Amino acid sequence: xxxxxxxxxxxxxxxxRIDIAAAARLWTPTMRAARGTQGLTIDLAGVEEVDTAxxxxxxxxxxxxxxxxxxxASPAVEKVLDRTGxxxxxxxxxxxxxxxxxxxxxxxxxxxVGRNMLGAVAFGGEALVTLLRxxxxxxxxRFSEMLRHLDETGLRAFPLTALLGFLxxxxxxxxxxxxxxxxxxxxxxxxLVGISLLRELGPLLAGVVLSGxxxxxxxxxxxxxxxxxxxxxxxxxxxxxxxxxxxxxMLAATLVMPVLALLMSLAGLAGMTVIMATLGFPWAxxxxxxxxxxxxxxxxxxxxxxxxxGIAIAAIGCRAGLSAGRGPRAxxxxxxxxVVGGIVSIxxxxxIFAVLFFRLGI
Amino acid sequence: xxxxxxxxxxxxPADAEAVVRARDVAMRFGSRTLFxxxxxxxxxxxxxxxxxxxGCGKSTLLKILIGLYPPVAGTVxxxxxxxxxxxxxxxxxxxARLGVMWQSGALFGSMTLAENIELALEEHxxxxxxxxxxxxxxKLGLVGLGDAATRLPAEISGGMAKRAGIARxxxxxxxxxxxxxxxxxxxxxxxxxLDALIIDLARSTGTTFxxxxxxxxxxxxxxxxxIMLDKEAKGMIAEGDxxxxxxxxxxxxxxxxxxxxxxxx
Numbered sequence: 004x005x006x007x008x009x010x011x012x013x014x015x016x017x018x019x020r021i022d023i024a025a026a027a028r029l030w031t032p033t034m035r036a037a038r039g040t041q042g043l044t045i046d047l048a049g050v051e052e053v054d055t056a057x058x059x060x061x062x063x064x065x066x067x068x069x070x071x072x073x074x075x076a077s078p079a080v081e082k083v084l085d086r087t088g089x090x091x092x093x094x095x096x097x098x099x100x101x102x103x104x105x106x107x108x109x110x111x112x113x114x115x116v117g118r119n120m121l122g123a124v125a126f127g128g129e130a131l132v133t134l135l136r137x138x139x140x141x142x143x144x145r146f147s148e149m150l151r152h153l154d155e156t157g158l159r160a161f162p163l164t165a166l167l168g169f170l171x172x173x174x175x176x177x178x179x180x181x182x183x184x185x186x187x188x189x190x191x192x193x194x195l196v197g198i199s200l201l202r203e204l205g206p207l208l209a210g211v212v213l214s215g216x217x218x219x220x221x222x223x224x225x226x227x228x229x230x231x232x233x234x235x236x237x238x239x240x241x242x243x244x245x246x247x248x249x250x251x252x253m254l255a256a257t258l259v260m261p262v263l264a265l266l267m268s269l270a271g272l273a274g275m276t277v278i279m280a281t282l283g284f285p286w287a288x289x290x291x292x293x294x295x296x297x298x299x300x301x302x303x304x305x306x307x308x309x310x311x312x313g314i315a316i317a318a319i320g321c322r323a324g325l326s327a328g329r330g331p332r333a334x335x336x337x338x339x340x341x342v343v344g345g346i347v348s349i350x351x352x353x354x355i356f357a358v359l360f361f362r363l364g365i
Numbered sequence: 366x367x368x369x370x371x372x373x374x375x376x377x378p379a380d381a382e383a384v385v386r387a388r389d390v391a392m393r394f395g396s397r398t399l400f401x402x403x404x405x406x407x408x409x410x411x412x413x414x415x416x417x418x419x420g421c422g423k424s425t426l427l428k429i430l431i432g433l434y435p436p437v438a439g440t441v442x443x444x445x446x447x448x449x450x451x452x453x454x455x456x457x458x459x460x461a462r463l464g465v466m467w468q469s470g471a472l473f474g475s476m477t478l479a480e481n482i483e484l485a486l487e488e489h490x491x492x493x494x495x496x497x498x499x500x501x502x503x504k505l506g507l508v509g510l511g512d513a514a515t516r517l518p519a520e521i522s523g524g525m526a527k528r529a530g531i532a533r534x535x536x537x538x539x540x541x542x543x544x545x546x547x548x549x550x551x552x553x554x555x556x557x558x559l560d561a562l563i564i565d566l567a568r569s570t571g572t573t574f575x576x577x578x579x580x581x582x583x584x585x586x587x588x589x590x591x592i593m594l595d596k597e598a599k600g601m602i603a604e605g606d607x608x609x610x611x612x613x614x615x616x617x618x619x620x621x622x623x624x625x626x627x628x629x630x
Binding site: 022024026027030031034055056059060082089091092094095096328329332 | 491496515
């Protein structure tokens, strides 16, 4: 590319082949020379061939000047320029996205949250109605489907739950033994760890495991079915997706959660016992402390909470899947919603239970 | 988009240079032979159609031609290079000279249509951002989607997704475009519009098209030459001008295909 003249009248002469690589090389100097020029002539007499990128360069340069003209193009080059010019005219630059008014944005967010909460209430009501209908007509329950989910959400989660529980027990025992040792009260470590695990940490951590493993799986599976229109197909076949897809999952999660919480607690107690043994306390001492200080109510309260956590996690996962949007991100978004929603919900529920149990003296 | 009606066009000369050369290509999955001894040339500037019934291996052959699957036997040369032997920068350079439109469109769902096109330009060229944006607009304008640049793939129809797929395939002005079932699942009007677009692009840009399809109307409307694969024969059973094959082929499967007859036995 050769430039002649000044800002009032300038000629840019091109020669050879202007392909995509040449266009990339020439873009900056050409646009710099073209911008602000009053009368720009682009001489194409020496140009043998241009591709679309070359044509975009030449047309953009002509457009950047106050008055730009292309001249001397061969018929073949002219053809590419005409075609590219027509395509550019047919695709005007997109207008910049509208700036979001912060108040409108806040309003939209509030409406979204409100709509989401209403949807959650409606979903819960629908699930309850389906459950009641199934109680009166047990034949409606797809038992084999529920067994499959029991296996996937329960049995297959056992190794992970046991491992996490054991490690949590080890960590809790060590961490509580350090300050208690200062008062010579290490013997109370089993009391602290036992009550923490049975009442709080067992159900809570089992809930986190279920939310991460199962809530996300429910959301992904049902989200894929929604995106693939399988859920619509079920509705058109006269099959209630709540009955076929949601209820077996919710029942499975509700049944399996107390078992996982119990496993988590027992594994934690085992971990604590190992640490106590290393600190010089035999099994008999640990067992004695546990029997003295732990009540059956602690265990049952924890298992009851776990069952409620199971309902919440499964409901949130299923709802996230069934309300998945369109497109490839929909399933990922549904899984994220399920995990985040599941964990937040169990922490909120746990807080409510803490107050409730305190008031009831449990 | 005001696409011209699809009509047969003059085929490029028979002595035009071959840009794709397949020789004795065979493909097997496990012990099942899909096809073998498939040989043909695709000439520069022509619209070459790979046709055949469902399950005969058309799309697999396309994937062999673009180097996605290695054939179990035979060779494929694209633009003079053996696509399976090409490695590293040579392979990257060769792939930049091919454009592929996938059966499902395969547009990246998190990007707008314009960004889908700009991605290839960003990866393979040093064009500055304004140039990439303008070029993406040109490509979308060429396929009649000038007003859809900022839309996401989830917001457009199936026909628009196919056209956007072609626009993305053309991002780098490749000399060869491979299209996998461009008309599948489209209504006859959209399908005819797409055929007209392919013919228009082939005429105006001189691009070579290799099209996999079993849509009879499309084959007859756009194809300069074709090969036909057959599941039973496990290979090619015909090669030539599709209109000639429809009128003059003696092969029972070819006749049945073009005349939409039911095969018995």
